[in-house]
Amino acid sequence: MTETAAASHAPRGKTPGATRCPDCTDGLGQPRPAQPGSWRARIHDTPGLVVPYRIAVFVVGLLFVMLGIALTALPGPLTIPPILIGLWIWSSEFLWAARIFATFRRKAQETWRHARQHPVSSAAVTLGGLAAAGLAFWAVGHYQLVDQAKEALGL
Numbered sequence: 001m002t003e004t005a006a007a008s009h010a011p012r013g014k015t016p017g018a019t020r021c022p023d024c025t026d027g028l029g030q031p032r033p034a035q036p037g038s039w040r041a042r043i044h045d046t047p048g049l050v051v052p053y054r055i056a057v058f059v060v061g062l063l064f065v066m067l068g069i070a071l072t073a074l075p076g077p078l079t080i081p082p083i084l085i086g087l088w089i090w091s092s093e094f095l096w097a098a099r100i101f102a103t104f105r106r107k108a109q110e111t112w113r114h115a116r117q118h119p120v121s122s123a124a125v126t127l128g129g130l131a132a133a134g135l136a137f138w139a140v141g142h143y144q145l146v147d148q149a150k151e152a153l154g155l
Helices: 003-009 039-045 047-073 077-091 095-117 119-142 145-153
Strands: none
Touching: 039 047, 047 077, 077 095, 095 119, 119 145
């Protein structure tokens, strides 16, 4: 299609290009609406600060998500909180992250509601998981599994 033919198919006043977010020029997606008078509204009303602010929010959220992923090498639930914090930071500015965070929040509320309705089975599952983790830690230390693995790998 030629350039003039593409321009004739574009809506009035709009140039052809991105159709998902035609007003976004920074590639980060549609911003969340800011409440009038809020700090974010003042940032968004200052044209020179909008893109650097959005990039800073993205980078800070990304650092938390990467920290969570890096913590997967450690045992335990340490990986989940940094990822959720990063998603929460992103959701303060980006609509796509707000939708994902809303899904996580809804699932967490459903899980908490289920745990309150079934306290005995929830407690049994939690205590069983803690007992299994304790047993695993004990076995690793008691049988020197880390040292045996190093010897097996020749390290």
